[in-house]
Amino acid sequence: MPLADFVLYEEEYGKVEAELTALCRDARITTAAVIDKNGQIIATAGETRRIDATSLASLAAGDVAAANGMAALIGETEFSVFFHEGQRDCIYMSLLAGRFILIAIFDKKVTSLGMVRLKANKATEALASALTSASSKSESGKNAVGEPLFADITSEDIDRLFGQT
Amino acid sequence: MSFINFSSREINCKIVYYGPGLCGKTTNLQHIYGKTAADRKGKLISLATETERTLFFDFLPLSLGAIKGFNVRFHLYTVPGQVFYAASRKLILKGVDGIVFTADSQIERMDANLESMDDMRLNLAAQGYDPEKIPMTIQYNKRDLPGAAPLVEMNRLLNPGGHTWYQAVAVEGVGVFETLKDIVKKVLAEVRNSY
Ligand SMILES: Nc1nc2c(ncn2[C@@H]2O[C@H](COP(=O)(O)OP(=O)(O)OP(=O)(O)O)[C@@H](O)[C@H]2O)c(=O)[nH]1
Numbered sequence: 588m589p590l591a592d593f594v595l596y597e598e599e600y601g602k603v604e605a606e607l608t609a610l611c612r613d614a615r616i617t618t619a620a621v622i623d624k625n626g627q628i629i630a631t632a633g634e635t636r637r638i639d640a641t642s643l644a645s646l647a648a649g650d651v652a653a654a655n656g657m658a659a660l661i662g663e664t665e666f667s668v669f670f671h672e673g674q675r676d677c678i679y680m681s682l683l684a685g686r687f688i689l690i691a692i693f694d695k696k697v698t699s700l701g702m703v704r705l706k707a708n709k710a711t712e713a714l715a716s717a718l719t720s721a722s723s724k725s726e727s728g729k730n731a732v733g734e735p736l737f738a739d740i741t742s743e744d745i746d747r748l749f750g751q752t
Numbered sequence: 753m754s755f756i757n758f759s760s761r762e763i764n765c766k767i768v769y770y771g772p773g774l775c776g777k778t779t780n781l782q783h784i785y786g787k788t789a790a791d792r793k794g795k796l797i798s799l800a801t802e803t804e805r806t807l808f809f810d811f812l813p814l815s816l817g818a819i820k821g822f823n824v825r826f827h828l829y830t831v832p833g834q835v836f837y838a839a840s841r842k843l844i845l846k847g848v849d850g851i852v853f854t855a856d857s858q859i860e861r862m863d864a865n866l867e868s869m870d871d872m873r874l875n876l877a878a879q880g881y882d883p884e885k886i887p888m889t890i891q892y893n894k895r896d897l898p899g900a901a902p903l904v905e906m907n908r909l910l911n912p913g914g915h916t917w918y919q920a921v922a923v924e925g926v927g928v929f930e931t932l933k934d935i936v937k938k939v940l941a942e943v944r945n946s947y
C-alpha cells in the first residue's frame with residue numbers, strides 16, 4: 588500500500604471504548620465516537636442505536652476536512668475544535684493525536700458546551716495515547732498475530748462476496 | 753489506507769469514483785445502491801446542488817460479506833467533477849485504496865476526460881500516493897450515445913498504463929457491477945499483499 592494502513596487491536600480498542608464510555612457519563616453526553624480523519628469509525632459509546640454512525644462518521648470527516656481546507660487558505664495550519672449548535676442537540680468535535688476526531692453529541696438541556704469541552708479535553712490525553720499506540724503498532728508493519736493474515740484470500744473468495752448482489 | 757479492526761473483525765477500504773463533470777459517477781453509486789440487498793448497504797448520502805450536481809461527495813457504505821472471518825466493508829465515494837470544485841476533490845482522495853476513473857465516451861468530452869485524469873494524478877501525488885501504483889479501474893461510460901468515441905482511441909488517450917477497463921451504460925446499470933467487482937478485487941489483492 589502506498590500509505591501506512593491502520594490496524595486496531597483489542598487492547599487499544601478496549602481503552603478507547605472505556606474512555607468514551609467514561610466521557611459520556613462524566614459530561615452527560617448522549618453519544619461519543621472516535622473516528623479517523625478518513626471517516627472510519629474506531630469506537631463509539633453511549634446511545635448509538637438512534638444514530639447512523641457510518642453516515643455520521645463520513646460526514647464528520649468531510650466537515651473537518653473542509654474546515655481545515657479553509658484553515659489552510661487563511662494561513663492557519665489546522666482548526667482543532669468544531670462546534671455545531673442545533674435547537675436541542677449539538678455536535679462538538681476535536682482533533683485527537685493528529686489523525687483522529689473525537690465526536691460528542693449532546694443535548695443542551697442536559698449538559699453544556701463548557702462542560703463537554705472541559706471533559707473532552709481531559710479525556711484527550713488518554714485517548715490520544717491509546718490511539719498513538721495503535722498507530723505505531725500499525726506502522727511497525729504486518730500484524731502482531733505473527734502470520735500473514737490474508738495471504739490465502741483467493742479469487743473465488745472475492746467472487747463469493749458478490750454472490751448476493 | 754485500509755483499516756483493519758481486530759476487535760470487530762472488520763476490513764474497511766475506500767474506493768473513489770473520479771472523472772469529469774456529468775460523466776456518470778453518481779449514477780454508478782445510485783445503481784449499486786438500488787441493486788444491493790438492504791442488509792448489505794447503508795444510506796446513500798449525496799451532498800449535491802439543487803440541480804443534482806455533486807457539491808462535495810456521494811457516500812455509500814457496502815458490506816460485502818466475510819473473508820477469513822473478517823467482515824469486508826467498502827466505502828464508495830464520488831468526487832464532484834465540475835472543474836471549480838478542485839479543492840473538494842483533493843480532500844476526498846485522502847485515505848483512498850482504489851480508484852474508478854469514469855470517463856465520458858462522448859468525443860466532445862475527451863478534453864474534459866484528459867483534464868480530469870491530469871487533475872487526479874496531481875491530487876494523488878499531493879496526498880503522497882504514486883499515481884502509477886494505486887489500484888485503478890477505468891470505466892468508459894455512456895457507450896449508448898451515438899457520438900461515443902472508439903474504444904481504441906479512448907484507451908490510447910486515457911489508459912497508457914494499461915489498467916483493466918470496462919464499457920458501461922450506467923443509467924441502465926450496464927457495466928456498473930463489473931467495474932466495482934474489478935476494483936474490489938484489486939484492492940483486496942493489495943490487502944492480501946500487505947498483511
Ligand atoms: N446516456 C447516458 N446518460 C448517462 C449515463 N450515465 C449517466 N448519465 C446521465 O448523465 C447525467 C450526469 O450523471 P451523474 O451521475 O450525475 O454525473 P456525475 O459524474 O456524478 O457529475 P458531477 O456530480 O457533476 O461530477 C445524468 O443525467 C445521468 O442520467 C449513460 O451511461 N448514458
Ligand SMILES: [Mg+2]
Nearest residue numbers: 777778805806
Ligand atoms: Mg455526481
